[in-house]
Amino acid sequence: MVHFSAEEKAAITGLWGKVHVEEAGGEALGRLLVVYPWTQRFFDNFGNLSSASAILGNPKVKAHGKKVLTSFGEAIKNMDNLKGAFAKLSELHCDKLHVDPENFRLLGNVLVIILASHFGKEFTPEVQAAWQKLVAGVATALAHKYH
Amino acid sequence: MVHFTAEEKAAVVSLWARVNVELVGGEVLGRLLVVYPWTQRFFDSFGNLSSESAIMGNPKVKAHGKKVLTSFGNAVKHMDDLKDTFAELSELHCDKLHVDPENFKLLGNMILIVLATHFSKEFTPQMQAAWQKLTTAVANALAHKYH
Numbered sequence: 001m002v003h004f005s006a007e008e009k010a011a012i013t014g015l016w017g018k019v020h021v022e023e024a025g026g027e028a029l030g031r032l033l034v035v036y037p038w039t040q041r042f043f044d045n046f047g048n049l050s051s052a053s054a055i056l057g058n059p060k061v062k063a064h065g066k067k068v069l070t071s072f073g074e075a076i077k078n079m080d081n082l083k084g085a086f087a088k089l090s091e092l093h094c095d096k097l098h099v100d101p102e103n104f105r106l107l108g109n110v111l112v113i114i115l116a117s118h119f120g121k122e123f124t125p126e127v128q129a130a131w132q133k134l135v136a137g138v139a140t141a142l143a144h145k146y147h
Numbered sequence: 148m149v150h151f152t153a154e155e156k157a158a159v160v161s162l163w164a165r166v167n168v169e170l171v172g173g174e175v176l177g178r179l180l181v182v183y184p185w186t187q188r189f190f191d192s193f194g195n196l197s198s199e200s201a202i203m204g205n206p207k208v209k210a211h212g213k214k215v216l217t218s219f220g221n222a223v224k225h226m227d228d229l230k231d232t233f234a235e236l237s238e239l240h241c242d243k244l245h246v247d248p249e250n251f252k253l254l255g256n257m258i259l260i261v262l263a264t265h266f267s268k269e270f271t272p273q274m275q276a277a278w279q280k281l282t283t284a285v286a287n288a289l290a291h292k293y294h
Contacts, residue, residue, distance in 0.1 A: 031272045031275060034275075035276040052276075088154050113270075116261075117266070125182060
């Protein structure tokens with residue numbers, strides 16, 4: 001089980017408090033679909049994903065991005081029990097959505113990059129290390145119920 | 148062989164022109180050593196790597212980071228011929244340095260994150276996609292001569 005030190009938790013929650021979940025969520029999902037285009041296959045019913053600007057302006061992308069990042073916020077409240085917190089979502093992503101768990105790592109990478117671009121120098125190496133540990137922990141938790 | 152469109156090349160080249168190689172190189176290598184501490188094993192002779200501030204302030208880290216990123220600049224000039232450009236370095240990293248190629252991907256991620264902190268909104272999704280493609284291709288080129 002992944003263990004977060006008090007400093008790591010503080011670094012994560014400190015930054016999270018300043019994140020605009022709706023905006024960042026839309027951007028995270030949008031960037032995933034632009035930078036790793038094969039991920040678009042999971043969002044057939046989202047309408048126009050034909051270009052970067054179409055993707056980034058797509059209202060369904062924004063809405064779903066917000067949903068995904070809100071769920072990520074739950075991770076932050078349950079850093080000591082990520083596997084428990086994401087058990088149901090893990091089953092959903094395996095049994096119903098059929099998402100390759102590698103994509104969870106890709107989304108985690110995109111989230112780290114967005115935080116870096118939003119927070120600049122504030123996104124210090126230590127803050128980055130804490131966040132990379134969290135996104136890796138969430139990706140693992142989401143893959144945990146796969147069979 | 149990886150193919151870059153004219154737009155991707157333009158995006159990479161235009162951002163690269165504004166990168167302070169010395170500053171960014173040191174930061175990229177420093178962050179690698181902080182965020183992925185096992186990478187410190189390749190730099191035993193670098194002196195004090197005992198904390199984030201020690202690493203980020205370490206003159207050998209900065210100097211070597213500059214060397215690594217200068218070499219990356221070569222990739223930007225030879226985007227159509229990365230495997231040949233990095234053939235000798237690939238042999239060096241395999242035969243003499245014994246570096247697991249997975250670490251090239253980690254360094255590539257660090258480059259993206261540092262570019263994101265420095266260029267912020269200018270590091271658009273399209274810019275990120277082009278740079279992601281380049282760092283992945285460089286990582287593959289560096290792994291190409293492994294045996």
